[in-house]
Amino acid sequence: MKKAPIVCISNTTWHGAYTKSTVQLMSLLAREREVLFVEYPFTVKDVLMTWLGRQQAPVKRMLGIKPRVQKIETAYGTTVHHLVVPPVLPVDFIPVDAVFEILFRRNARQYRRTVRRAMRQLGFDDAIVVTAYNPFYGLPMIGKLDELLNVYYCYDGIGTRRHGKRIFERDRRFSEAVDAIIASSDFIRQEKLPRNPATYTVKNGVDYATFQPFARQEVRDYGNRPKVGYLGSMDHRFDIDTVEYAIKVLPDFEFEFVGSLRNEAVRDRLEPYPNATFRPPVRPDEVPALMADCEVGIIPYLVNDINRSIYPLKINEYLAVGVPVVMTAFADLPEFDGYAAQTDSPEAFSTALREAIATDSPEQIQARTAFAQKNSWQAKAMEFDQLLTELCQEKAATTTT
Numbered sequence: 489m490k491k492a493p494i495v496c497i498s499n500t501t502w503h504g505a506y507t508k509s510t511v512q513l514m515s516l517l518a519r520e521r522e523v524l525f526v527e528y529p530f531t532v533k534d535v536l537m538t539w540l541g542r543q544q545a546p547v548k549r550m551l552g553i554k555p556r557v558q559k560i561e562t563a564y565g566t567t568v569h570h571l572v573v574p575p576v577l578p579v580d581f582i583p584v585d586a587v588f589e590i591l592f593r594r595n596a597r598q599y600r601r602t603v604r605r606a607m608r609q610l611g612f613d614d615a616i617v618v619t620a621y622n623p624f625y626g627l628p629m630i631g632k633l634d635e636l637l638n639v640y641y642c643y644d645g646i647g648t649r650r651h652g653k654r655i656f657e658r659d660r661r662f663s664e665a666v667d668a669i670i671a672s673s674d675f676i677r678q679e680k681l682p683r684n685p686a687t688y689t690v691k692n693g694v695d696y697a698t699f700q701p702f703a704r705q706e707v708r709d710y711g712n713r714p715k716v717g718y719l720g721s722m723d724h725r726f727d728i729d730t731v732e733y734a735i736k737v738l739p740d741f742e743f744e745f746v747g748s749l750r751n752e753a754v755r756d757r758l759e760p761y762p763n764a765t766f767r768p769p770v771r772p773d774e775v776p777a778l779m780a781d782c783e784v785g786i787i788p789y790l791v792n793d794i795n796r797s798i799y800p801l802k803i804n805e806y807l808a809v810g811v812p813v814v815m816t817a818f819a820d821l822p823e824f825d826g827y828a829a830q831t832d833s834p835e836a837f838s839t840a841l842r843e844a845i846a847t848d849s850p851e852q853i854q855a856r857t858a859f860a861q862k863n864s865w866q867a868k869a870m871e872f873d874q875l876l877t878e879l880c881q882e883k884a885a886t887t888t889t
Contacts, residue, residue, distance in 0.1 A: 491873075492636050492880060493522040493615045495607065497629060499622035501528045502560070502570055505748065505769040506721065507801050509643050509672060509692050510620040515562035516869030524557075524569040524610060526603055529595070529625065531578040546572050557606050563695070563772075569610055573602045580651055588654070596628040604633060616876055623662035624651065630665050637880050638665075642680065643672040643692070645797030668879050670872065673799040675819060688875055693868035694804035696861050702776040703857045704810045707848045710783050714845050715742045717782030717811075719775055720802055723750035725795055727788040727816055728757050733834035734841060735761045741841065746770060746778060780809040784844045787815035787828075788837070795819060803828060808860035810853035812844040827859055 494517060500508050502525055514523050527546070534545040548554040549572040560570045576595040582588040607615065614636040619626030621643055630638055646659050660683060663669060668686040671677040680687045716734075722745060735743050735758060746767040749755055758764045770778065779785060785806035789795045795818040803824060806813045813828035814837060821830065829840040 491521045491877070493524065493610075493612045494876075495524045495526065495603065495612065495615045495617050495633060495635070497526050497603075497617060497619040497622050497626050498528060499620055502568075505771065507695070507772055507775075507805075509801065510641065511562075512693065512695065512865045513641075513869050513872055514568060515564045515566055516865055517873055518562065518566035518568050519564070519869075520873055521616075522569070522610070522612070524571055524603075524606060524612060524615075526606075527570065527572045529573050529576050529599060532575045533578045535575050550575050556602065557609060563698075569606070571603065571606045573599050585654075592624070593628075596625065599625055600629060600632055603629070607633065616880070618876075619662070619666070623655070623658040627658055627662045627665065630662075637876070637883055638667050639876070639879070640666045640669045640684075641672075642669060642676050645676065645794040647794045667883060668875075670875065673797055673819065676797045679797070686879070690868055690872045690875065691863070692799050692801050692804070693863045693865040694801075694808050694860050696808055696864040696866075698773070699776045699779075699805055699808035699860070700857065702780040702809045704780060704853055706850055707853070708783065710845075712740065713742050714740075714783040715744055715781065716784050716786055716841060717744050717746070717779060718786050718788070719746045719770075719778060719805075721748045721750055722754040723748075725789045725798075725818075726751060726754050727790045727818075728754055730816060730834045730837050731786070731788045732757055732761075734838040735764050737838050738841060739763055744782070775805065776809055779806055779811055782811055783848075784841055785811045785813050786841075787813065787818075789816055789818040791816060791818050791832075804860045804863045807856040810857050812848055812852070812856070814840045814844055827856055 496514050498510055500510060502511055514525055517523055530545045530550055535547050537543045538545045538547050549556050557569055557571050559567050561567055577591050579588055579591045616637045617633055617635045618639045618641050620641045646655055663680055663683040669680045669684050671680060671689050672692050674689055677687050677689045743764045748769045755766055759766055787800050798819050803813055807827055815828060815830055817830045817832045831837040831840050
């Protein structure tokens with residue numbers, strides 16, 4: 489029996505310099521289902537910034553000069569329908585709720601018309617709508633796309649940095665209205681359960697086939713300068729104090745930071761140290777070799793309420809190349825006990841770095857890679873797909889009784 493197609497209401501772009509769980513899952517779900525991925529809704533400001541050469545947005549597709557729906561081939565050899573919606577009005581900055589609501593409703597109507605038109609063009613009947621961390625546009629879509637099922641995919645905690653405090657009420661209403669919620673961590677699931685009893689967990693994975701060829705077999709001879717690596721965005725989540733302490737007390741260690749610098753304070757504080765190096769973001773296919781070139785990988789996130797919800801993508805990536813991991817205790821991740829050191833102070837973090845390197849062995853390397861293999865994106869996509877199938881069956885049974 490043919491499986492229902494998926495319309496993904498995304499809160500991110502498809503392309504980019506870092507791995508996105510939504511993109512990974514949709515790429516693999518496309519093996520069994522047709523997928524329409526609705527790109528992040530760019531604004532008229534993005535159009536202007538692109539014309540000025542300050543950013544890159546698909547302006548010709550936004551304006552309809554080029555087809556808004558295009559087929560793209562994924563890294564897994566599957567094909568996904570990719571939709572770019574017309575530019576919306578930037579409204580997040582508007583402080584008056586009444587004015588915000590009027591303008592946002594205009595955005596939502598335009599967004600909905602564009603999605604419905606694409607669905608008709610593709611023959612998407614009785615689709616499953618998967619709204620990925622986008623309650624603002626997910627809420628006005630409920631029941632408007634003639635969907636078979638509406639699922640809220642939550643892969644991060646809800647914060648105010650982008651949408652302000654309005655996000656909390658939208659998230660609450662959307663969580664209660666959808667047929668089911670799929671969370672990327674146990675913490676998010678526990679948060680959502682009181683709002684929707686049909687809440688499940690599918691945790692993040694790793695593109696194991698891409699990382700495995702770079703996996704080390706033996707402990708590397710690093711001479712007198714072991715390398716500590718961090719690959720990823722350096723933003724408001726980054727624990728500068730803990731990392732600075734480690735850089736200072738471990739002058740014989742090289743610390744290399746690769747990725748998008750979204751919090752300038754990270755570089756301002758750390759770059760003056762002679763054993764700290766910063767590199768710009770790299771393509772996803774360059775990440776495995778860089779990770780494998782480290783003696784230990786770090787995940788130094790601040791311990792706060794919003795970071796408790798994180799199930800970090802990079803933890804399985806480090807493990808897939810056999811590298812030991814040291815991180816702060818920002819989230820409850822018991823499944824990584826024995827594979828990653830979780831520390832509760834700057835002193836413990838620095839001590840764990842020394843111990844991870846001093847005690848590494850071929851046996852531990854093998855155990856790490858085997859553990860990461862069980863967490864491949866292929867396995868996660870199968871889990872996600874099975875859950876969608878069961879939810880559709882349950883809803884169909886409820887409707888017919």
